[in-house]
Amino acid sequence: MSGVSDFEVEHTLKAHGTPPKTRRRRTSSDYSSEAAYRARVARLLNAKARPFSVCGRIPVDPANLILFFRSKSGITHSLDFPIDIDHDLPPSLEVLIAACRPHSPSGLEEFSVNDSLFYPHNLPITTTLEIANHPILDAVRNTLFPTLPTGHYLTTLRDKAEIWLKGGGMKVQPRPNDTRVATILVTLPVRFRGGALVVRSMDGSEEKFYGRGGKPGDMEWAAFMADCDHEVEPVQKGCRMSISYGVYLRTFGTAEINPDPLISPSDNFLDMVSPILNMSRGRKVAFYLCGEYGVNPGEVLADSLVPDLKGGDSILYHALKLYKLSPELRWTAGGYIWALDQVVDLSPSETDEEPQTATTGSGRIPFAVLNGTRPQAVASPLRTSFSTASSSESGEDDMRTRVKKSGAVSLSDAEIVVLSDSTLTAPISKERVFFVQGGELEKLVVNIMLVVYVP
Template sequence: MPQPSISRSSSPSDGLPFRTSQDFEIEKTNRNNSPSSARRRTTMPMPQVDNDLAYRSAVSTMLAASTRLSTISGLIPMDSSQLVLFFRTKSGITHSLDFPIDVDFNTPPALDVLIAACRPHQTSAFNDYSDHESLFFPPNFPLTTSLEIANLPILDAIRNTLFPRLPQGHYLTVTRDKLEVVVKGGRMDPQPLRSDGRVATIAVTLPVRFHGGKFVIRDALGHEEVYFGRGGKDGDMEWLAFTPDCDYRVETVTKGCRLTMLYGVYLRTFGPTGVTEPLINPSDKFLDLLSHVLNMSKGQRIGIYLANEYAVNPSEILAETLVPMLKGGDNVIYHAIKLYELVPELHWTAGGYIWPVDRTVEITEQGQQSSPGLGLAGLSLLDPPHRRSRGSASPAVRGAFAYNGSARAGSVSGSVYSDSDEGIVDTVTFRVKQSGAIPLAETDIIILNDYNNPNAPIGKERVPFVVGGELDKLVVKTLIVISP
């Protein structure tokens, strides 16, 4: 893979997947609520790669995949030997099926009874009633398992990932749908979209040994994700969820028998309403996309903006505090990075400045300057973690703002202030520096963006501050920084 090197070009129109400059974005609360961008621009480093088109295409594809989530998967932390399937056939006899099952070693009689009671899918490519059809257990026959989906945090994982903007007061419920069976030599053709009001479908691969039988999900745009039904090392079972605009199929089972339990997920409300191990696993395809970008960025520190907003105040909490709250594509990217044994860091950033991982955005009025120990030249994001501890940087000094320096369009002295954007940017710049932030241009961080979608969503948080008796809000973004 080509290895990018840093270039100091600052032209924003070259089409590379990097943001070359930044402006302070300030929301004027009491001035017609019109956001303004301060005009002091800061140049940021850009890499020079052997194949710019390939690099920016790889970045664009990876970022687009993170915002196009329609499916997600994970493992159920349950010993498969504790799972039992109960069902009743047309004869009225109730049977129980214990797991795990290896049909090549010993086929339980109850499994033969279950298969015999199944019906073929109407979409089956086979016209006869042979053992090579894809089957489903009749939904009018009693069927249940000792696995209770509602008692597991799977619905929370689905809400957090597939529906990150679901308003408060909306809840996800789950109902058993059907059991699908594909025996050796059989496959399942694409199943039609469901129109029963569901917002997602959950598929749980039951612990029956099989080979082949890949579960392929295709979204409305034709993008496909492939799942293999692999369980965990402790007998954990794979689950996956996908939105109703997707269809799915099962490729040929070459050995054994594949049993899949499907559940419908529905949206319910009570009326008109407006860091531990993750519960999800990024798909193999997304990991390949991320791996391609990481290989092409070898030797560089790269940054990716969070796409969602989390309604926090960056002046009160560290950016790292957002890790348990991450949702949507932010969650997928963060945990995918960790699977490569890299250490992603979350940083606050605004107007071409970035705060160290252990600093908050403290831009309230200050009565005195920070101590000399917090010189900007001495604060580097490249320092090792033990040098970036809280003890290595002086905290921002609180009190009344009394800086008597001059500004291009106004001056600040106590509460006297000339209402001007240029005056605001000087005031904000001074406070930002005093809070410990350093210019992004002085770091080696390369910020990636989707050149195919320049208006891609970027999450924004707000920090309120007062200038001249007026309450404004500084817009702050969150950056995932990945070190080589």
């Protein structure tokens, strides 16, 4: 008799003659399936890494959409939507079609029964749809241009209106030779079947967009990169209409990708700048910036703020660029200025002794830059800028030594004349650099200076 501590195991009896299970060998079809699986995964990841097109829908009621155009006779017409030409062909649509021209100058497309048509560029045409009222450009930027630097913006310019009648399609068109970075194509609410938009990237990848809204009241839009080819398959029924827009890259500053700015200084502002430049020939002149940009001068270069310039800082910068000058943004503090390629590094080296801290009866005194330093005060920078009423000479010397070791030079040694007016109360940009002094964390107020050499 077994004890209660013994294990009791019951074995399942196998049917007589049942062969033991053997490990199935993988056949060639298994390897083919796995290879196909891996290929599909690779294709998906490649498309995810480099998207070249994107589509979406505009929640607009077609009944509120109107297209206005002027025919060759000079008469303005309006076209209401939605449209189903198989049931009713509006007279204004007939006039629009009659005014259009074929894409192919030699006649019909190779695979089409009817020509693909576009409305002439010399005739005005517009719609009540404003894509700027919808976040289409934000979607294009987030998907097709996710690494676009700060200060770069996408703008649109209406390109052309196109029509494909039943049996009509469009073969691959030459890529636009303008400066666009992408194209947006909005499909208007006209009933059709077939006529898919085919977009191909440079590596041969292909996307198809069918121009159908996801629900009543939606219109489909599709955007693709400027280096993509596109064509339209033949329309099987009805009529396809679309309006395309060119997408262009603009900036508020002369940034790395596109120097074409969105703003331009007024004539009056340029008239104020011109005589100052004429009187400053052969010299380096500088202006203090006024905006607050919230950066750490110890981590970023001042010149990297060019795309983010705002207010009068941006207007002045662009005005100098219009005069074919090369303005620079540089860090400055206490009558000292750092080079274009330098950050404000105030960390002492390992061989440096810890500088003494200026103290008073009320405790530690942080060093700060006073605004409104006039050009004649450059000769003695630290005494007027870093010092306060209660700061000590040793504190000034310690700060001066630390600033010099960081690579800064005095404005007088750099031969820079600061153009300022002490009677004005305009703010001056203040950014702050943290550093350790006497075992405590301090911060130095640093200004941004726009420096330009006038030949």
